[in-house]
Amino acid sequence: xxxxxxxHRKFTLSTLRNFGMGKVSVEKRIQEEVVAFLNVVRAEGGRxxxxxxxxxxxxxxxxxxxxxxxxxxxxxxEFKELCAALHQLFRNLEVSGPINFCPYLRHLPPLRRxxxxxxxxxx
Numbered sequence: 001x002x003x004x005x006x007x008h009r010k011f012t013l014s015t016l017r018n019f020g021m022g023k024v025s026v027e028k029r030i031q032e033e034v035v036a037f038l039n040v041v042r043a044e045g046g047r048x049x050x051x052x053x054x055x056x057x058x059x060x061x062x063x064x065x066x067x068x069x070x071x072x073x074x075x076x077x078e079f080k081e082l083c084a085a086l087h088q089l090f091r092n093l094e095v096s097g098p099i100n101f102c103p104y105l106r107h108l109p110p111l112r113r114x115x116x117x118x119x120x121x122x123x
Contacts, residue, residue, distance in 0.1 A: 029065040033058050056083060092118055
């Protein structure tokens, strides 16, 4: 493994430690989020439902609690907007990722629209 990898690893571990990774405070935040997650699951009353949005909300809340100092209610409008924006970003990156390796793909009609949207968002 190269020097850059070691440097990135050292930075990442240091940053995670600064946010409390490996400390009891992180465990408590995760446990708090698990309780909220299970409350939502119980509220479904055993009916089938799509668990993905709840998992995304839970993970986002753990990250928010570490970086912002608190969690959001799943129905909070700001939190919903943040999660929707992140979802759109990841969808765009998922589709536009191949463009980074094969730039000629940006000329295909479906990808052309995404490239245009990404350029507009970056302004």
